[in-house]
Amino acid sequence: MPIPDFQTIMLPMLRAMADGQEHSIQDLLDRLAETFSLSEEELRELLPSGKQTVFYNRVGWARTYLAKAGLLETTRRSYYRLTARGQQVLQQNPSRIDIRFLEQFPEYLEFRRRPKLTIFEEKEQTPEEVLEDAYQEIRNNLAQELLKLVKQSPPAFFERLVVELLVNMGYGGSRRDAARAVGQVGDEGIDGIIDEDRLGLDTIYIQAKRWDNVVGRPEIQKFVGALMGKRARKGIFITTSTFSAEAINYVANIDTKIVLIDGKRLAELMIDYDVGVATVSTYQLKRVDSDYFGNG
DSSP: OOOOOHHHHHHHHHHHTTTSSOEEHHHHHHHHHHHTTOOHHHHHOBOTTSSSBHHHHHHHHHHHHHHHTTSEEEEETTEEEEOHHHHHHHHTOOSOOOHHHHTTSHHHHHHHTSTTTHHHHHHTOOHHHHHHHHHHHHHHHHHHHHHHHHHHSOHHHHHHHHHHHHHHTTOSSSHHHHTTSSSSOOBTTBOEEEESSTTOOSEEEEEEEOOSSOBOHHHHHHHHHHHHHTTOOEEEEEESSOBOHHHHHHHHTSSSEEEEEOHHHHHHHHHHTTSSOOOOOOOOOOOOOHHHHTTO
16 A cells, blocks of 8 residues: 555554553554555655655654644653553544544644644645645746756857856866866767866766757767767766657666766756756754753
8 A cells, every 4th residue: 555644644653552651663663564564665765855754754743743632642762652641542442533533632723723734734744745845846847947948048058058067066177177068079979078077087078969859869879989989988968858768778788878968857957056046045944853852
């Protein structure tokens, strides 16, 4: 079954603590994973940020809601136990515990008075999931807008953009050093050269195509042939369009190291390395430092 939402986890979590003993968060994770028959792949699934698993996040928020309603309590760091109220709830044998069920408890209603709390409750998502989904939607829209503008830009602008992006990523040293990167060679299927690092220990050859058509295997083969003529081992092929499956498979099965950057990836890299974008707002997501409170 798919990873359950945090409300679906609430009742099984209480049942996992029905013995009245304290349980560690890891113990609860293991018990709940078995209850929902989750696969190893599902247990490893990460939030878009890549900093926490989806299952751990949802278990954590189920625990938070149950605690706010007074159904469980923290006994020590990362250990929890059912309260007398929690035992009474289990004795009622409810078919489901969710946010509607918890509304009977005044402590939970006080918790609910926080502004905008219902945004993620209605979607049955945790706050992190809602935040990251919203962030990803904004990012995707920005990437689409960037790519549209890049395709409309003149060739010289596109060449400068590629140079700036590669420099921001750590290639070529300074912008002055990297100025030869694109549009200076222009022969044998190679558009430019850039140093792999500031010391110039290795060289990377570049081809940048501001195209609308799909880049197929023949174009990549020409590029690889040009690299072999230069006795080069590494290359970057950048396009504003996409690569065919044959081109991608070809690159995956040759000795020469070729990195393919399509339009979508190009726009994402521009966002990641601050090329053509400006920061509007910054939000820091923080959590309690358990180590700080555990050294009392």
